[in-house]
Amino acid sequence: MTAGDSSEPDGRVKPLPADVDLDAVRDALISWYEADHRAFPWRRTDDPYEILVSEVMSQQTQLDRVVSAWEAFCERWPTVEELADADRAEVVAFWTDHSLGYNNRAKYLHEAANQVVDDYGGEFPESPEALSELMGVGPYTANAVASFAFNSGNAVVDTNVKRVCHRAFATPDDDRLFEEAAQTLMLEGESSVWNNAIMELGGVACGKKPRCDEAGCPWREWCHAYQTGDFTAPDVPEQPTFEGSRRQFRGRVVRALSEFDELPLAKLGPRVRVDYGGEHGEAWLRELAADLDDDGLVAIDDDGEETVVRLRR
Structure with a gap:
């Protein structure tokens, strides 16, 4: 998913990208929350x-x-x-x-x-x-x-939810648009589990200093911030430390595969880092791809002659 067009035909700014897969996004978040969450x-x-x-x-x-x-x-x-x-x-x-x-x-x-x-x-x-x-x-x-x-409420919109929507779906910094985005994302009639889940995401994985990989964020596949490396948000005006981090290169892998669907390691590597080779060569890239495979974001096909990494859809 990309950030998509930023406005409707009538000129109104959209709260979510046009191509967001709501069913997939909802299922991923609820499954992540129900598997493990803080037991308040x-x-x-x-x-x-x-x-x-x-x-x-x-x-x-x-x-x-x-x-x-x-x-x-x-x-x-x-x-x-x-x-x-x-x-x-x-x-x-x-x-x-x-x-x-x-x-x-x-x-x-x-x-x-x-x-x-x-x-x-x-x-x-x-x-x-x-x-x-x-x-x-x-x-x-x-x-x-x-x-x-x-279980009769609307989508809760707090600081955490605003941060998540802004980073994941490039929702503009506007209270009305945050409310529209949160309400559109929420599965109707499921306000209890949904609001708990999205606030948990903002509190555990998508805090001011993001922990995308460490917390196993379920939205990495679609997340605009994860793919672009821009983790600023309404309450995070300055970019958190990201340059050179493992999260940065994981995001580059996902971004490259979003464009090409699948790539052999030899072609994927140079698109992930300009200094591909040596200690940051094939073995390093295989380990990075294996991490993403474990998280369900990519699949690795190896026929003995060539290793191809493809984005899971």
């Missing part, structure tokens, strides 16, 4: 109360630090009714003791619990629109709770 405890529940607590705690706080605080909070106030009945000063004190940032989040969370009890009979509303009526619950948090608790 709130990912093992669909309780909207527990998910709301995790979302409020996670605002500008590292997730690893949130785990112990979330577990302690849910043990102390295990239901929305018990939080609503709690003394607000105690909730704020808990927030301070666990270094969870601005205390007004604790106040808003306590007030939201009271709204759920008083206005909804203890049952959380299920739509992002209704959830947004709760104190301190903005559009992002409302959509996250709707997605992870009720």
